[in-house]
Amino acid sequence: QVQLQESGPRLVKPSETLSLTCNVSGGSLDDRSFFWAYIRQPPGKRLEWIATIYYTGATHFNPSLKSRVAISIDTSNNRFSLNLTSATAADTAVYYCARHQNLVNFDYWGQGSLVTVSS
Amino acid sequence: SSELTQDPAVSVALGQTVRITCQGDSLRGYYASWYQQKPGQAPLLVMSGKNKRPSGIPDRFSGSSSRDSASLTITGAQAEDEADYYCNSRDSIGGHLIWLFGGGTKVTVL
Numbered sequence: 614q615v616q617l618q619e620s621g622p623r624l625v626k627p628s629e630t631l632s633l634t635c636n637v638s639g640g641s642l643d644d645r646s647f648f649w650a651y652i653r654q655p656p657g658k659r660l661e662w663i664a665t666i667y668y669t670g671a672t673h674f675n676p677s678l679k680s681r682v683a684i685s686i687d688t689s690n691n692r693f694s695l696n697l698t699s700a701t702a703a704d705t706a707v708y709y710c711a712r713h714q715n716l717v718n719f720d721y722w723g724q725g726s727l728v729t730v731s732s
Numbered sequence: 733s734s735e736l737t738q739d740p741a742v743s744v745a746l747g748q749t750v751r752i753t754c755q756g757d758s759l760r761g762y763y764a765s766w767y768q769q770k771p772g773q774a775p776l777l778v779m780s781g782k783n784k785r786p787s788g789i790p791d792r793f794s795g796s797s798s799r800d801s802a803s804l805t806i807t808g809a810q811a812e813d814e815a816d817y818y819c820n821s822r823d824s825i826g827g828h829l830i831w832l833f834g835g836g837t838k839v840t841v842l
Binding site: 650659660661662665673675676709714716717718719720722723724725 | 763765767773774775776777780781786818820822825828829830831832833834835836
C-alpha cells in the first residue's frame with residue numbers, strides 16, 4: 614500500500630518561501646508507471662493542482678503559479694519536494710502530495726498539511 | 733476556457749439515486765476523474781476514465797460522459813456517501829498539460 618506524508622513548516626511569513634517535502638513509502642519514486650504531484654486547497658475552496666514531476670526530473674506546472682514554483686525529486690530517499698517563493702496570504706491552504714497515475718488521475722494522497730502564511 | 737463547473741450542492745434520500753455533473757470544454761477530449769472528500773480528510777479517488785472504479789470503491793458508484801460533460805451516479809446512496817465530490821480532468825494550453833478541478837458538489841444524504 615502506497616503511503617505519502619507531507620512535512621514542512623506550518624507557518625510561513627509573507628514574502629518568504631513555502632517549502633514542503635513528501636516522503637513516499639510502499640512504492641518507489643522511480644517506478645516508470647507513475648508521476649508525483651502537489652495539489653493545494655485553500656480553506657473552503659476548490660482543489661488546485663500545482664505541479665507534477667517524473668523520476669527523470671521532467672515537470673509540468675500550473676501556469677498561474679509557474680513563476681514561483683519549483684519541484685524536485687530525490688529517488689535515492691524516495692521523496693519529492695515543493696518550493697513556493699514570495700508567499701502571500703493567498704497561499705494559505707492545505708497542501709497535499711499525491712501519486713499522479715498515468716498523468717490522468719491522482720490515486721494516492723497524503724493526509725495534507727495546513728500551511729498558513731502570516732506574520 | 734479551462735474550467736470545470738459543478739453544482740454546489742445536492743441532496744438525496746437514503747437509498748435513492750443521485751447524479752452529480754461536471755461540465756467543461758476539456759471533457760470533450762479527456763475523461764473526468766471523481767474524488768470524494770469528507771471533512772478533514774484527503775480526497776479519495778472513486779471513479780476514473782470510462783467508468784473505472786478503484787479497488788475498494790462500492791459498485792453503487794458509476795460514471796459516464798457525454799460531449800462536454802461527465803457524471804458520477806450513486807445508486808442507493810448510503811449515509812457514508814455524504815461528502816464533497818470533485819471532478820478533475822486534464823487539459824492542454826499552448827501545448828502544455830494542466831490538470832483542473834471542479835468547484836465541488838456537496839452531497840447531503842437525508
